Amino acid sequence: MKVNRRTQAERTAATRAALVAAGRTLFGNHGYAAVGTQSIVAEAGVTRGALYHQFKDKQGLFAAVYDQVEQDITAEIATQVAQIGASDPLGALKAGSRVFLERATDPAVHQITLVDAPAVLGWSEWRARGEEFGFALIEGILLAAIAAGQIADQPVRPIAHVAIGALDESALYVAAAEDKAAATEDVVAVLNRIIDSFAI
């Protein structure tokens, strides 16, 4: 028989996935502070007991949601970047920036990763987690650009931080604009110009 016999790993995976998915939509649409744990578990179809068993607290769930969102958009950008390849790292940086801007137009994405995450996780924790995602991507591209002789050999961390800051703010600017297409072109022009300024 064993009609509904699921292994423990399957159970945990299912409930965690349901909770993360629910948190993603709710946090993304209303912001972290405006969403109660009750709404989350209702959306996920579980109880608060399950939530607090799987995650330390509300912040823990948010961290999991954040990781998932970052994972998604970073993977998407990475594939775009990979198509251009190591032949033209700065070109890949431009292309990746555009993809990021387009993806970050999604309210859920920028509300979670750009607005709430720094306040909820704390800035340093936010950046520490970002290390493995967009940060690693940009630093990798910069190093490739150095190796390819496109930019001068120099420390990439400060540049990466400035770049991330410019990109994040640009994304929010585009997301808030009425004419998103025009806003995208405006900031892409500025960003490309800055990128070009680093070329040897």
Add this chain to the structure above:
Amino acid sequence: MKVNRRTQAERTAATRAALVAAGRTLFGNHGYAAVGTQSIVAEAGVTRGALYHQFKDKQGLFAAVYDQVEQDITAEIATQVAQIGASDPLGALKAGSRVFLERATDPAVHQITLVDAPAVLGWSEWRARGEEFGFALIEGILLAAIAAGQIADQPVRPIAHVAIGALDESALYVAAAEDKAAATEDVVAVLNRIIDSFAI
């Protein structure tokens, strides 16, 4: 006689000032969410009744704190910028950036204006309030640079947004670094290079 006779305006000004000062230190040191209204009124030497009479809610107090902090650092930067004057707007932009980085090293400043404000006020409200402060400053400098023929005639809003983003993130990067002086020099080098790239 009239030992302690204060006018109504004086009373409101005093309690509001006390509340804003208390909120500034507490929000700045522990973050918005970690500070209860009870702690604030205790620090300010008033009761919660006074708080909720003077401000709509906790967010209202935070908004007042935010405005005050922005007011302070913007004024400081503006005087620095004014010393260089309209003769060299791009030079003034560089100088202003450095002052901003140094001031934003103060944990209270960046916790309030950069980490909590977007999440508490919402991004668009945050930016709307920022319009009259740092934003107006940068746009004014850019317009002056155009007038002085230092940069090409172009829309300044997208540039200002990218610049603000780069500056904000740079400030947080410096604030989190162990060797703040070295980190400052690193990002200043990057920022100055970017600024120069806009020169005609």
Add this chain to the structure above:
DNA sequence: AGAACTTACGAACACTCTGTATGAAAGTTA
């Protein structure tokens, strides 16, 4: 397979915190 054990979950409780309501005190106006 059955017993002992561990993991996942459900329901109820305790606590904290925000915002409001109501009344008193201080100040203003006539």
Add this chain to the structure above:
DNA sequence: TAACTTTCATACAGAGTGTTCGTAAGTTCT
């Protein structure tokens, strides 16, 4: 001095987080 408004203090109601404790589901050992 009296009527009125503003400022503040206290008490209360409601919402929400995290914990506790019991139960069910799954795993391991013999």
